[in-house]
Amino acid sequence: MYYNNLGVIHLGMGKPTVACLYLQKALQETQPGDESNSSAHSEGVLSHQPLYQLSSNVKPELHYNLGVTLLHMNKPDKAFDFLLEVLQVHPMNPRLWLRLAECCCTVHKLGLKEDLSSKKSIIQGTVGVGMHRKICLATRITDHNKKKSSEMHTESDAAFPEPTLEFARLCLRNALALLPENVSTTSLTDEQEVSGVMPELYPAGPSSPLRGAEVVSLRVSALACSAYVGLCLSDFSSALRHAELLLVAHPKIPDVYKLLGHLYAGEALISLGKMTEAIQHLDPRVVGEVSLSPPAQEALNTLPATTPSQGWLNTNAITAMQVMRYNLSVAYALRGEWEKANTLLKEVWAESNGNMPAQVIMLAMYINLQMGHVDIMKNIVENNILLT
Incomplete structure (x- = not known):
């Protein structure tokens, strides 16, 4: 001890x-x-x-x-591996199921990290030499479902405990099923504590029992994680459902979950072809001012703050809003509104100080080609791809 x-x-x-x-x-x-x-x-x-x-x-x-x-x-x-050992003894702990899902998502994220940061992945190859040399651009940067489609996972395979997104989806289902709904997040008053009134507790061995606010906080985290897993597995209807539940889970959810709820809902709606609804979620005015710092602990009826693990959360609010505007630019581009898409992307480009991820570069090239700006597209390739 x-x-x-x-x-x-x-x-x-x-x-x-x-x-x-x-x-x-x-x-x-x-x-x-x-x-x-x-x-x-x-x-x-x-x-x-x-x-x-x-x-x-x-x-x-x-x-x-x-x-x-x-x-x-x-x-x-x-x-x-360690958390899986605990599961054999405490299978009714919703927090444990959520931690196992977070392990699976982090393994998936680490596998994508190299692809997401490499601008060279934009170029698939070259053809010809000298003045006749041509560049072949890739059709996509990453494929979230590469492993899933190659191995053809089934529902029975998902039950096998290994750190995959399929098993993460199963863990999140169990976590949400074990978490009670409609719990009170109101703290006891001083008079109630003096009179010996006990707060309502929910068992979660081997960890401490959960209070009402902690139950709601776990549900919010599980819904956000479920929306992310649904997007990665191309289960867009499920991702949209969990994102919408996240937005109405509690009136005072932290800003980061409000941001993720709108972001995941927008991405799911884009994949489902519902651009008008997606634009409503991705509008930065819907999210408002975003503060990714933990909320004040002394405030009543607010969800408890949690410290994210290393590399799990982007604590830069400016970068978070850039992601929102990038996705909004994608929605405008798919709807054929090239001027709006180009204006938003220019704002993201200006705020990044030239350090652009590969996805933004590819979108910029695509928009400029559609608008007939071939020279601008060539400059993007020369300055952001060939020189890296």
Whole structure:
């Protein structure tokens, strides 16, 4: 317990690496004795321990803490293995199902990281030499469903525990099914606490029981994650449904979830061919001023703040709004409103100081080609692709 508490404290201080070392020591302390000793010596060590100590098993708690710590260390594959051990003992914990889904999503995200940042992926190849050399552009940057389509996962395959998006969807279904609906997020008043009124708690072993506000916070996180998984698996109807539920889950959800709800709903509607509805969600005026910092803890009836794991959340509000305008530009382009799409994309381009992701560059080339600006398109290729 000493090493475990030190690990939890260091994780709360934002030092997951140190926390992992202490939690590993705590796990070693649960062993009855040195494996190099003889079995007779091990039996002797066990015989001197009280019965209540032998019957208690703290490994699930340690595995859970270690799994969450590894998730904060951006090691989702190892975190998945530890959390999976806990699932065998505590299958009714909605928080555990959500953490397993987050491991799967982080594994997927790390697999896309290289493709998303590489501008060279725009060029598929070249044909000819010298003045007759031509550049062949790729049709897309990434394919979220490459693994899914190649392996042809079925519903029965999704039940096999491995860090895939299919298993993440199953985990999120279980998390949402275990979370009660219509819970109260109102804190007890001082008079109620003095009179001994107990708040309504919901079991979530091996972690602490959940209060009403924590239940709603978990539901909001699960809905946002479900919308993301639906988009990645091309299940756009499911993604839209979860995004809309996210927007009405609580009147005071944090700004980041409000932003994600509109963003995921807009992307799903674009894929479903409903451009007018998508534009309504992607309009920056709908989201308003976005603050990605945690909300004040002293405010009543607000959802509790959660600290995102490393690399999980973009804390730059300007970049978040750039993504909104980029998606809005895509919607305008698909509707044939080239001037509006070009104006929005120019705003995104100007705010990025020339550090443009590959998707924005491809959209800029496509819009300028449609508008007949061939020279501008060639300059984009020369200045942003060939020189990288």
